[in-house]
Amino acid sequence: MADTPAPGPQAPVVVATEILEDQQARHRKEIKDLTGKITALKKTVGGNKQKKKDVQAQAALMERELAERHARETAELLAQLEPAAASATAAIEATQKNASAAAANTIAEEAGVVGLLAEDGSSSQQQALLDVDDAGGERKKRPNKAQLRKQRKIEEFEAMRRAAAEEAANSVNTKEVEDEAIAELLAPLNLRVKQIPPDGHCMYSAIADQLGVRAGDHTKTYKEMRTLAAGFLRSHPDDFIPFLVNSNGDMFTEEEFALYCNEVEGSAAWGGQTELQALARALRRPIHIVQAGTPTLVVGEQFTTSEPLFVSYHKHAYGLGAHYNSLLPV
Incomplete structure (x- = not known):
C-alpha cells in the first residue's frame, strides 16, 4: 500500500519548498539565457570599437539588473513564505519529540516497564530507559518511509529558508x-x-x-x-x-x-x-x-x-x- 502523507504542517512546508525550488530553477535558467544573449551580442561587434564599448556597457547593465531582480524576488518570496517557515520549525520540533517518545515507549514495552512511564517524559520514564539500557535490551523503532520523506522535506525547506533569509539580509534597499x-x-x-x-x-x-x-x-x-x-x-x-x-x-x-x-x-x-x-x-x-x-x-x-x-x-x-x-x- 502506498504511503499517504499525513495532514498537518508538512503540507504547506512541502508546497513552500517546491515554490522556492521553482524560483531557483527559473533564476538559473534566466542567468543561462542572459549569458547566451550577451554572447550573441558580442558576435555582432566585429571590428567596431564604439559598438564593442556599447555592447560591453549593455551587457554589464543587463547582468546587474538581473542580479538585483533575483535578490529582490528572493526577499519577496521569503516574506510570503514566513508562515510556512514557522510551520516548518514547529514541525521539526514536533517530529523529533514524537520520535523520541515513540522510541521510549517501544523500549519500555519490550522491557515490561510500561507502567513506569509518564506521558511528559518525566524522571520515571528516563529511569525506565536507563534500566533497559543496563539490561542490554534497547531496540529502537525505525520510522517508516513516509515519515522519513516528510522529515527530509521539512529539513530541506528549513535549510532553503535560512539560505534565502541570509541572502535577503545581505541585500540593500x-x-x-x-x-x-x-x-x-x-x-x-x-x-x-x-x-x-x-x-x-x-x-x-x-x-x-x-x-x-x-x-x-x-x-x-x-x-x-x-x-x-x-x-x-x-x-x-x-x-x-x-x-x-x-x-x-x-x-x-x-x-x-x-x-x-x-x-x-x-x-x-x-x-x-x-x-x-x-x-x-x-x-x-x-x-x-x-x-x-x-x-x-x-x-x-x-x-x-x-x-x-x-x-x-x-x-x-x-x-x-x-x-x-x-x-x-x-
Whole structure:
C-alpha cells in the first residue's frame, strides 16, 4: 500500500519548498539565457570599437539588473513564505519529540516497564530507559518511509529558508540608495524629479512632458511619441537592427523588426535606449538621461543648437522594472 502523507504542517512546508525550488530553477535558467544573449551580442561587434564599448556597457547593465531582480524576488518570496517557515520549525520540533517518545515507549514495552512511564517524559520514564539500557535490551523503532520523506522535506525547506533569509539580509534597499544617488546628481544641475505614471508608457510620457517644459509644446502625448519613434525606426532599419536580438540571441530578421516597430507604436511595451535614440534623432534634440552609478548619458549629442531634454532612469522605482521620470528646473 502506498504511503499517504499525513495532514498537518508538512503540507504547506512541502508546497513552500517546491515554490522556492521553482524560483531557483527559473533564476538559473534566466542567468543561462542572459549569458547566451550577451554572447550573441558580442558576435555582432566585429571590428567596431564604439559598438564593442556599447555592447560591453549593455551587457554589464543587463547582468546587474538581473542580479538585483533575483535578490529582490528572493526577499519577496521569503516574506510570503514566513508562515510556512514557522510551520516548518514547529514541525521539526514536533517530529523529533514524537520520535523520541515513540522510541521510549517501544523500549519500555519490550522491557515490561510500561507502567513506569509518564506521558511528559518525566524522571520515571528516563529511569525506565536507563534500566533497559543496563539490561542490554534497547531496540529502537525505525520510522517508516513516509515519515522519513516528510522529515527530509521539512529539513530541506528549513535549510532553503535560512539560505534565502541570509541572502535577503545581505541585500540593500536599492530603491532608497538609487533615489539618494539621483538626488545628488540633480542638485548641481538645479533639477528635480517629476513623477510619471508607471503605466508602460513612462519613457514616452516623460519626453512629451519635456517638450512642454523645454519647448512650450504642451499638446504632445505619449501616443504621438510612440508613433514618432516607430516611424523613425521603420525609416532607418540599418541603424537599429544590428543592436536588436530575439529570444534566441539572434539578430532580428526584417519580419521581426517590423513586428518590433508595430509593438513600439501600438502597445504598452516599455521604451528604452533604442527608442530614445530614435526620438532624439526624430526631434533633432539631445536627450540627457540621468541615472545612478554612471555619468549622465546623452543621446543625440550632435544636435548642439537645440535645448536638451532631461529625463531620469530608475531601475528600482517599482517592482515591475525600469522606469523613466521627467526632470524639471528646481
